[in-house]
Amino acid sequence: MSKRDVLHQAPARAPPVHNMHSHFVSHLTLSNFRNHAALDLTLDARPVCLFGPNGAGKTNILEALTMLAPGRGLRGASLTDVARTDDVETRLQPWAVSARVSLDGEETVLGAGAERTPEGGVKRVARREGQPATASMLGEAARMTWLTPAMDRLWSGSAGDRRRFFDRLTVARATEHGQAAAAYERAMRERQRLLGDRVFDDAWLGALEREMSAHGAAIAAARVETLQRLQDAIDARPDGAFPKAVLALEGALESRFECGAKSADVEEEFAALLRDMRGRDAGAGRALDGPHRSDLKARHAAKNMDADQCSTGEQKALLLGLTLAQARALAADPGAGASLILIDEAAAHLDAVRRAALFEELLANPGQAWLTGTDENLFEAFGQRAQMFEVRDGIVRAA
Numbered sequence: 001m002s003k004r005d006v007l008h009q010a011p012a013r014a015p016p017v018h019n020m021h022s023h024f025v026s027h028l029t030l031s032n033f034r035n036h037a038a039l040d041l042t043l044d045a046r047p048v049c050l051f052g053p054n055g056a057g058k059t060n061i062l063e064a065l066t067m068l069a070p071g072r073g074l075r076g077a078s079l080t081d082v083a084r085t086d087d088v089e090t091r092l093q094p095w096a097v098s099a100r101v102s103l104d105g106e107e108t109v110l111g112a113g114a115e116r117t118p119e120g121g122v123k124r125v126a127r128r129e130g131q132p133a134t135a136s137m138l139g140e141a142a143r144m145t146w147l148t149p150a151m152d153r154l155w156s157g158s159a160g161d162r163r164r165f166f167d168r169l170t171v172a173r174a175t176e177h178g179q180a181a182a183a184y185e186r187a188m189r190e191r192q193r194l195l196g197d198r199v200f201d202d203a204w205l206g207a208l209e210r211e212m213s214a215h216g217a218a219i220a221a222a223r224v225e226t227l228q229r230l231q232d233a234i235d236a237r238p239d240g241a242f243p244k245a246v247l248a249l250e251g252a253l254e255s256r257f258e259c260g261a262k263s264a265d266v267e268e269e270f271a272a273l274l275r276d277m278r279g280r281d282a283g284a285g286r287a288l289d290g291p292h293r294s295d296l297k298a299r300h301a302a303k304n305m306d307a308d309q310c311s312t313g314e315q316k317a318l319l320l321g322l323t324l325a326q327a328r329a330l331a332a333d334p335g336a337g338a339s340l341i342l343i344d345e346a347a348a349h350l351d352a353v354r355r356a357a358l359f360e361e362l363l364a365n366p367g368q369a370w371l372t373g374t375d376e377n378l379f380e381a382f383g384q385r386a387q388m389f390e391v392r393d394g395i396v397r398a399a
């Protein structure tokens, strides 16, 4: 074989899947993001496995990716928290994350970061193709779901954490859900301010309550749809390595939609309730009814046991099953599509059989998987079907 033939031979590794329905990051750069001064990664569609010792900067890379989705990333961090600090440079450094993302065969360049303002403050910047972008413009170009060890206590933790988790799942499917939630919160805060100041101005309060009820109904309807799509994705599968969950939303507006109520009726009832409860909410210092108080419940189907009563390992497995179901639900949704799955340290808690099952699921997902672990051996079952990177002190090199 001539030298030329050798050069043109297909590489020994499995060919990357660049099909029309795939979604993957082909290039990622970080600058001054946590312990990464400058990172530049060129990737193909295969799963990305990051391994290295504790404190190396693996989770930071996943976090950087999540800064490209609507919200504040997987740690819920502030703009200044993620800016790299070191002994020499203690001032805030502007940071940036940029990714070339391939979605259904089309490439988009997304960017997120913080810049100093002339007044000495910091402001968030988001870009798509170099132009200023809104959260939904980012969300449409980079769909992702993530799972971190911090979420291990989700089922036994606060309703607020579960609600935020579920709202993130909803935003991935319907990006406008994020704006509806923000508009609802704004109207609710304004109403509470008036009630707190004892300004019982009917027209003013009525206008805010109508806004709350319109956005509130949209929020509840979107959550109900997300739940149905998720449950369908879960139920479509036979029992496998991950336990199946039976999901339920606890919330008055959500329940009305589940009973088939019309949106206009739900809105009207909620506006009337808010009007009636002005005195009570004034006394309580907050609105006691509404979708801002809803909760997500899950039962372990095979054991018929509430998720919060399950063992730590079972709770984690339920969440992993839910994350995989979310990716399948998005892929099956004509309004959404393939999504990235980011799993921080998942492999470490799974036995070899479940780990292999997880990898097979991730390989079947049309979106790229990103995984972290302390040891390269954890990812052995992938063989050549994944790309491996070693992370050490904020330096990443292909393994």
Ligand SMILES: Nc1ncnc2c1ncn2[C@@H]1O[C@H](COP(=O)(O)OP(=O)(O)OP(=O)(O)O)[C@@H](O)[C@H]1O
Residues within 6 Å of the ligand: 033, 034, 035, 036, 052, 053, 054, 055, 056, 057, 058, 059, 060, 061, 081, 082, 083, 084, 085, 086, 374, 391
């Ligand atoms: N703003 C920042 N500037 C510089 N370094 C930071 C900043 N925020 C966090 N770090 C550092 O980043 C390092 C790596 O964090 P990361 O959570 O990514 O580690 P990891 O590789 O996931 O480790 P583990 O295996 O323990 O989960 C930590 O040592 C942390 O102190």
Ligand SMILES: [Mg+2]
Residues within 6 Å of the ligand: 058, 059, 060, 344, 372
């Ligand atoms: Mg970590």
